[in-house]
Amino acid sequence: MTPDSHLLSHALQLVQQSLHDCLQDDPILLWQLDPVRNKLRFFSEPVFRTLGLNVPLLFQNGDYLDRTVLEEDREALRDALDKMKMQKHTGIFFRIRDEDGCPRWLIMLGMPAPETPFSYIGVIGRCTRMLRRVTGEHHGMPPESIDWLSSPAMLVSFSTWKIISANRSARDLCGQGENVPLEDVFAISEDLKAAIYEGLTFSRRWQGVLRVRKPGGSVLPCSVMMRPLSQDGQHCLWIRLTPLLAVDPTIPDVREETPLPDLSAASGERELLRLVLRNPQILPAAEGIILSRIFPDENRVSVTCEGTMFTNNMEHVDFPYIGSIAENIVRFSLDSLTVDETSRSIRPIDWALFIPQGVRSYYAEPWFGQNGIRLVLIFCSPRGGAFSDVRGASLHRLVDAFARRLNELDTHRTLRNIL
Numbered sequence: 001m002t003p004d005s006h007l008l009s010h011a012l013q014l015v016q017q018s019l020h021d022c023l024q025d026d027p028i029l030l031w032q033l034d035p036v037r038n039k040l041r042f043f044s045e046p047v048f049r050t051l052g053l054n055v056p057l058l059f060q061n062g063d064y065l066d067r068t069v070l071e072e073d074r075e076a077l078r079d080a081l082d083k084m085k086m087q088k089h090t091g092i093f094f095r096i097r098d099e100d101g102c103p104r105w106l107i108m109l110g111m112p113a114p115e116t117p118f119s120y121i122g123v124i125g126r127c128t129r130m131l132r133r134v135t136g137e138h139h140g141m142p143p144e145s146i147d148w149l150s151s152p153a154m155l156v157s158f159s160t161w162k163i164i165s166a167n168r169s170a171r172d173l174c175g176q177g178e179n180v181p182l183e184d185v186f187a188i189s190e191d192l193k194a195a196i197y198e199g200l201t202f203s204r205r206w207q208g209v210l211r212v213r214k215p216g217g218s219v220l221p222c223s224v225m226m227r228p229l230s231q232d233g234q235h236c237l238w239i240r241l242t243p244l245l246a247v248d249p250t251i252p253d254v255r256e257e258t259p260l261p262d263l264s265a266a267s268g269e270r271e272l273l274r275l276v277l278r279n280p281q282i283l284p285a286a287e288g289i290i291l292s293r294i295f296p297d298e299n300r301v302s303v304t305c306e307g308t309m310f311t312n313n314m315e316h317v318d319f320p321y322i323g324s325i326a327e328n329i330v331r332f333s334l335d336s337l338t339v340d341e342t343s344r345s346i347r348p349i350d351w352a353l354f355i356p357q358g359v360r361s362y363y364a365e366p367w368f369g370q371n372g373i374r375l376v377l378i379f380c381s382p383r384g385g386a387f388s389d390v391r392g393a394s395l396h397r398l399v400d401a402f403a404r405r406l407n408e409l410d411t412h413r414t415l416r417n418i419l
Helices: 003-025 055-060 062-068 071-085 128-135 168-174 190-202 269-277 325-331 348-354 396-418
Strands: 028-034 039-042 090-097 103-112 120-126 153-157 163-166 206-213 219-231 234-243 288-295 300-306 317-319 337-339 361-369 372-381
Touching: 028 055, 039 055, 055 062, 055 071, 062 071, 071 090, 071 103, 153 168, 163 168, 168 206, 168 234, 190 206, 190 219, 269 288, 269 300, 269 396, 288 325, 317 348, 325 337, 325 361, 325 372, 361 396, 372 396
Parallel strands: none
Antiparallel strands: 028 039, 028 120, 090 103, 103 120, 153 163, 153 234, 206 219, 219 234, 288 300, 288 372, 300 317, 337 361, 361 372
């Protein structure tokens, strides 16, 4: 091998490693469009979870596009989408604002599918880090990005739990500025801190409902989202507050995570499902709930439905594990699964179970035991897109409590059968 070929080989390895790193940081989604049937298909779950971006809605909902895409990029993106519907080659870089108000770059490419009439294929991917590497931009978050948000947001030191900066909305809401302990904004117990640390460690976010102390002594319930980030070499928390408008003054000022329903009173599986469904603080949009017990080795899942929306409140009805929600969760290492419109799904279980039961959208959360996935709890709605805004809402505590109580009931039933 000549020196030039050695150099070329080394350069190729660097390029390959760089592309590998970029794709790990900024994954891509593959999709297929049928312009005749107006059907959009994704080959993986079409959500960039860390951005809070629902990709199909970019294609399907103009209002969502206007809310999500930066104004200066909207017209170009609409033109690109029109070209795709007309089956023309197209490619575009465009920017969105993530949940924290920071601009993020995405790339979308599309072309007619070779040798497949009336089919169009494409990719959409995050490319912020790749563009920053190319342009040499600083990797940190611009401090002024807090002020881009109309909703209250603040930056807090992870070590001192004091406010580093807050935007105008946060200052107006809390009456607090910089260098103020977070406990002066809302009470944070040691148990809650532990829950926050756990969420930040394993999910890189924590989300819950807290009571914010307003000037004058009044309190306001807010949905609070926290994320870790590094700013100028300092470990920080990015906190975003969303005031909950429907304030009930009789609600106790607990300033904790959403309280769990008392499941100890349930004497059976179906009653356990009813207790969860009747708690509006869990997922208010849910009008039905499904328990899916998972038996991968037997290639089956056992389904029980509860709720007035269902045409048939089936109990312990078996469906194949292959093609189920559980298989999808395990295959793609998902922590949850949201489907906004079952009629556009290609998942077999959606057509075998959900559509016949009148379910148009659902949110599913799994529970894993020592030997793998054991159950999936599925919140259902007869309306499309009912759970599209449940971005990262943590139901882990609820599902864990549900699974523990279900195990207790199973154990009691087994003992009764033996005796």
